Amino acid sequence: MSDLIIFFTGTLNKKFEGLYRTRDGFDGYGACTQFEPTSARSAFPCFDEPALKATFDISLKVPENKIALSNMDVREVTSDQKGFKTFRFHTTPRMSTYLLAFVIGTYDFIEDRVPISGASGENCKDIVVRVYSGVGAKEQIIVERYYKEVELPHLNKRKFLVPQELTMSQFVCIIRNRMKIGQSKALFLLVNNRSMISLSRTIAEIYSEYLHDDGFLYITYTSQEVFGMDLQTTHCFERRCSSQKVLNNNKPLNVFIGEGNEIQPKQLKKLL
Numbered sequence: 001m002s003d004l005i006i007f008f009t010g011t012l013n014k015k016f017e018g019l020y021r022t023r024d025g026f027d028g029y030g031a032c033t034q035f036e037p038t039s040a041r042s043a044f045p046c047f048d049e050p051a052l053k054a055t056f057d058i059s060l061k062v063p064e065n066k067i068a069l070s071n072m073d074v075r076e077v078t079s080d081q082k083g084f085k086t087f088r089f090h091t092t093p094r095m096s097t098y099l100l101a102f103v104i105g106t107y108d109f110i111e112d113r114v115p116i117s118g119a120s121g122e123n124c125k126d127i128v129v130r131v132y133s134g135v136g137a138k139e140q141i142i143v144e145r146y147y148k149e150v151e152l153p154h155l156n157k158r159k160f161l162v163p164q165e166l167t168m169s170q171f172v173c174i175i176r177n178r179m180k181i182g183q184s185k186a187l188f189l190l191v192n193n194r195s196m197i198s199l200s201r202t203i204a205e206i207y208s209e210y211l212h213d214d215g216f217l218y219i220t221y222t223s224q225e226v227f228g229m230d231l232q233t234t235h236c237f238e239r240r241c242s243s244q245k246v247l248n249n250n251k252p253l254n255v256f257i258g259e260g261n262e263i264q265p266k267q268l269k270k271l272l
Helices: 168-179 203-210 244-249 265-271
Strands: 018-024 028-034 059-063 067-070 074-081 084-089 102-105 107-117 123-134 138-145 159-163 187-191 217-222 229-233 237-241 253-257
Touching (some): 059 067, 059 102, 067 084, 123 159, 138 203, 168 187, 203 217
Parallel strands (some): 187 229
Antiparallel strands (some): 018 028, 028 102, 059 084, 067 102, 074 084, 107 123, 138 159, 187 217, 229 237, 237 253
16 A cells, blocks of 8 residues: 655635634634535645545644644644644544544643443543633633532533633523523522622632632532522522512513522512
């Protein structure tokens, strides 16, 4: 068997297809690929047809301050030239060219190990899963169920990279959606297992104030119901009530009360 070696020059375009240039918020530019349906041919010589499949051995030489990502995990990284480093990836499975991908840029990541069960159900090995984001653009958060919680389900993941500008109110919605629970189920988020935070505060503000020594922000979730009303809270409680008066107006009643306060029955009567 012989090897066919082709030297070629491709184009780093701005069209968001093939191999295109991206803006690296850290220190300039990066690169990314979008080969579907037939744009791989613009990046390298290939039989760019979905029905034709092959394995791929990807090597990427990038500036030393960048990292490279591809379909497979990294086999080795070498410094063959001053100011550059080369990422060599493991061989891919047989696949179409449009499934091939690689990214070059400046990124942070978090990782976790996910157990993979064998055919008979036993755990045979762990797979390392990483989530990448732009440097400084997101904060690392670990979300876990309160140890006494019995009603809310466990999340299918516990490590999150959350945009700094996201508010706690938006983050609550993300957690609700991931657990697939409706608005009828109450939800509390506690920081460091004890502190409740205003829904209007951003992740960046909370992260800077409550950051743990290991670089993570720890959030615990639990449920509670008060006076038959659904309650969704962090440091500022939001009470959503329903009454005939509210139903007639077809509008939800949202009541915000101060930190650490509980709504009393006589207050509730005034509101309704």
